[in-house]
Amino acid sequence: MQLTNRSKQVSNKEMTLAEKMYLPAILQGLGITISHFFKKKPTIQYPEVKRYLGPIFRGHHVLKRDEQGRERCTACGLCAVACPAEAISMVAAERVKGEEGLYREEKYAAVYEINMLRCIFCGLCEEACPKQAVYLRHDRIVPVFTERDNIVYGKDKLVEKMDDRYVRNNPSVQATPTEPSLSRSVG
Amino acid sequence: MEDIKPQLFKVTVDGIEVEVEPGTTILQAARKIGPDVAPPAMCYYQPLKGSGGKCRACLVRVAAGSAKDPRPMPKLVASCITPVQDGMVVENESSPQVLEARKGVVEFLLINHPLDCPVCDQAGECDLQNFAFDHGAAQTRYEEDRRTFEKQDLGPYVQLHMTRCILCYRCVYTADQITNKRVHGVLGRGDAAEIGTYIEQAIDNDFSGNVIDVCPVGALTDKTYRFKNRVWFTKPVDAHRDCPTCSGKVTLWYRGEEVIRVTARKNEWNEVTEFICNTCRFETKKTSDWTIDGPTQVARGSVITANKYRADLEKPSFGQRLAAAQYKPIDDKRDTSQLSIQQLPPERFAKAE
Numbered sequence: 169m170q171l172t173n174r175s176k177q178v179s180n181k182e183m184t185l186a187e188k189m190y191l192p193a194i195l196q197g198l199g200i201t202i203s204h205f206f207k208k209k210p211t212i213q214y215p216e217v218k219r220y221l222g223p224i225f226r227g228h229h230v231l232k233r234d235e236q237g238r239e240r241c242t243a244c245g246l247c248a249v250a251c252p253a254e255a256i257s258m259v260a261a262e263r264v265k266g267e268e269g270l271y272r273e274e275k276y277a278a279v280y281e282i283n284m285l286r287c288i289f290c291g292l293c294e295e296a297c298p299k300q301a302v303y304l305r306h307d308r309i310v311p312v313f314t315e316r317d318n319i320v321y322g323k324d325k326l327v328e329k330m331d332d333r334y335v336r337n338n339p340s341v342q343a344t345p346t347e348p349s350l351s352r353s354v355g
Numbered sequence: 356m357e358d359i360k361p362q363l364f365k366v367t368v369d370g371i372e373v374e375v376e377p378g379t380t381i382l383q384a385a386r387k388i389g390p391d392v393a394p395p396a397m398c399y400y401q402p403l404k405g406s407g408g409k410c411r412a413c414l415v416r417v418a419a420g421s422a423k424d425p426r427p428m429p430k431l432v433a434s435c436i437t438p439v440q441d442g443m444v445v446e447n448e449s450s451p452q453v454l455e456a457r458k459g460v461v462e463f464l465l466i467n468h469p470l471d472c473p474v475c476d477q478a479g480e481c482d483l484q485n486f487a488f489d490h491g492a493a494q495t496r497y498e499e500d501r502r503t504f505e506k507q508d509l510g511p512y513v514q515l516h517m518t519r520c521i522l523c524y525r526c527v528y529t530a531d532q533i534t535n536k537r538v539h540g541v542l543g544r545g546d547a548a549e550i551g552t553y554i555e556q557a558i559d560n561d562f563s564g565n566v567i568d569v570c571p572v573g574a575l576t577d578k579t580y581r582f583k584n585r586v587w588f589t590k591p592v593d594a595h596r597d598c599p600t601c602s603g604k605v606t607l608w609y610r611g612e613e614v615i616r617v618t619a620r621k622n623e624w625n626e627v628t629e630f631i632c633n634t635c636r637f638e639t640k641k642t643s644d645w646t647i648d649g650p651t652q653v654a655r656g657s658v659i660t661a662n663k664y665r666a667d668l669e670k671p672s673f674g675q676r677l678a679a680a681q682y683k684p685i686d687d688k689r690d691t692s693q694l695s696i697q698q699l700p701p702e703r704f705a706k707a708e
Contacts, residue, residue, distance in 0.1 A: 244473030245585035249661050260582040275474045275582050298473050 223336060226291045226304035229282055230334050231327045234272055239327060240301035243277035247293035247302055255286035256293060272299075282321045284310055305334055364441040365422075368392050369449045381434035381445055382413055390623060394447050395457075395486045397464070397571050398523035399435035401626050406528050407435035410521065411460050412486055416453050419444040431456050454490065461491035467502045468572065469518050470495075477573030479586035479658045482625060483521060488673060504549060512564060512578050512637050517549050520574040526550065526566035533630050534560040550574070561600055564636040568619050568627050579637050580608075580616040587661045589615060591651035596644055601632040606651050607642075614640045623654065 186192055212219055221227075232240050243260035261278035263271045270276075287310075293302050313319055328334055363374040368385045369392045375384045383401075386393045394415055399407035407413075413435045417428040422442025431453060434445070447453060464483060472478040504517035527540050527550070541548050566575045589608040596603045608616040617636050619627040639645070653659045656672035 242473045243582075244478070245588060246473070249585075249587055249658075260584075262582050273471070273474050 221306060223306055225306040226289045226294075228305045228308040228310050229287075229293075229321070229326055230303050230305050231277075231280060231323065232301050232303060232334065233328050233330065236269070237330055238268075238270060238272040239276055240272050240299045241277045241280060242273040242275050242299055242301070243280070244298065246296040246298060250292045250296035252290060252292065253286040253288050255283045255288075257281050257283075277323070280323050280326060282326065283319060284313070284321055285319050303334060303336065306336055307334075362441075364439050364443070366439045366443045366445065368445045369447050375439060377438075379439050380407075381415060381417075381432070381437050381439055381443070382407075384439050385415075385434065385445070385447060386624065392447050393624070394434050395482070395489065396435055396624070397482055397486060397521065398525060400525050400528070400569055401624070402628075402630075403525060403528040403532060403569070406523075406525055408433050410464065410523055412457065412464075414453060414456050414460065416446040416450040417443060418446050418450075457486075457490040458492055461487045462496070464521050465491070465495065466497055467518075468521060469501055471519075475516075475519065475573035476576045476581060476586075477519075477570075480625070481573060482571035502546070509575075510559060510563070512633065513567060514576045514578045514581060515550060516574050516576070519572050520550055521572055522548055522550075523571055525569040525571065526575055529566050529569050529630075530560075530563070533562045533565055561632045561634075562630055564633045565619065565627065565630045567636075568621070568630075571625075577616060577636075579640075583615045584610050587658045589659075591653060591659065593620065593648040593651050594645035595648060596635070596639065596646060598632060598635050601635060602629045603631070603635060604629050605631050605635055605645075607645060607647075612642070614642060614645075620651075 234240055243258050245258065248254075248256040248258060257279075258277045258281070259279040260275050263274050263276055289304060291304050294304055362377070364377055364379070366373055366375055366381070366384045368381070368388055371388050371392060373384055373388050375387060382394055382396060382399060394413035396407070397410035397412040399410075399413065411433060413433055414431040415434045416431055417437075419425040420428055420443065421440030425442070425444075434447075465487060468483065472481070472484060475481070478484060502518070507515045507517060509515050522541065524541065530540070541550055543549055564577075567577050570576075586608075589610050592607045592609055594605055594607045596605075604620055606618050606620050607614045608618065617631075617640060619629060619631045619636075622628055658673075
């Protein structure tokens with residue numbers, strides 16, 4: 169009776185003289201060790217060097233601006249309702265005359281907060297967003313907290329800076345019906 | 356004079372038989388059976404006399420006209436204005452022709468309706484949103500510019516977004532029948548038709564706020580609630596108060612401890628049961644003004660129930676329906692004989708000493 173078919177028969181026969189001396193085996197082991205001196209090191213010196221985590225890594229949130237620098241977020245609340253950890257909260261406000269260059273739609277998020285202790289980086293907010301406003305950066309992680317009062321990230325930390333724009337191309341994601349003119353590739 | 360009781364008509368909707376009084380419309384007969392077979396209605400509104408027959412959302416196929424003349428009706432009929440006949444057989448969603456026609460109706464309604472649901476305050480309780488989700492296509496084929504209007508002020512309480520209007524005339528009938536002086540109506544004809552107050556007169560009637568409740572889309576919205584919150588983050592509670600002008604029975608919409616909106620109570624067809632006055636709707640927004648009757652019954656699967664965790668929570672059904680529509684069977688044929696636990700022979704078990 170066997171549970172799996174991976175078990176091996178153990179042989180118990182007498183060792184030969186060369187095997188009894190152990191020297192060839194030791195030399196073989198040393199050879200493997202020495203060969204590693206000449207191979208590429210797989211270790212990365214982490215804080216100084218960072219590994220590329222792939223195009224779909226979910227890291228630091230970013231609230232995108234469009235090509236003209238207007239905030240895309242319209243405070244529709246779909247990210248907050250999609251969030252399984254209830255990390256997102258927002259307060260909407262109406263755009264007044266003269267702010268057309270700041271906000272894309274007539275409604276915008278006056279306050280947009282993500283509680284980074286609650287966030288589980290599942291990316292459902294990004295998936296839910298109908299305006300392609302919220303993204304999880306693939307190239308930046310949320311740093312470790314040192315103070316308890318900087319855990320809740322507000323718009324100052326989330327909104328994309330114009331000199332530090334976030335680009336990710338993912339052609340497999342289709343345009344949404346609400347924004348037919350945009351392809352999902354951010355640029 | 357003994358046989359006054361009118362004879363009841365037998366109607367079959369989607370294979371379910373129901374007995375209704377003569378003069379009932381097909382829509383009412385279907386609603387009597389239940390929400391599963393009731394056709395959607397965008398313009399028909401039971402409390403308003405004369406409404407219906409405009410949007411064509413409720414088209415059904417009549418497979419047999421009556422028991423006496425069982426020929427099918429030649430075209431799809433608007434169920435909200437077609438009275439039933441004895442022995443009528445109606446096909447609602449069981450007929451592919453009806454579903455095809457509704458797809459077209461959605462497309463026509465959305466030709467000039469902006470897709471700004473993320474901005475619109477009505478999102479989540481919008482009839483057009485539900486209708487389009489149930490019967491519409493996922494992609495738009497429309498490439499031309501949509502018709503646009505300037506934003507209009509209808510007094511201090513009501514905001515009119517003419518771009519979102521689908522010209523269902525519900526608000527016009529409300530103004531006609533609920534208030535004593537009609538101050539707004541439809542101006543222009545055909546493509547240029549729009550709701551207006553004529554020289555932008557302010558609506559100042561006591562019951563004018565009801566146009567917000569009857570509007571199936573976000574064309575008429577509450578200015579005091581404008582962009583305050585999304586419907587699915589608020590919690591509806593039934594309440595009443597002694598009001599000299601109206602019944603005072605309302606639904607309060609809470610965000611935390613704060614009442615952010617007051618609306619009339621609505622039944623399961625999203626129709627106002629009792630119209631309320633502007634004082635109740637706009638000016639009494641403190642919990643101390645009201646006597647709380649208890650939580651509002653919200654339909655299972657409605658987005659209003661989202662994110663309110665309870666033991667018997669049922670997730671909104673749209674996600675499940677979308678998943679069911681996009682379901683693809685995966686190939687799961689592999690050797691699983693080794694995965695099951697196999698019974699060991701009895702000699703492998705240690706014997707008690």
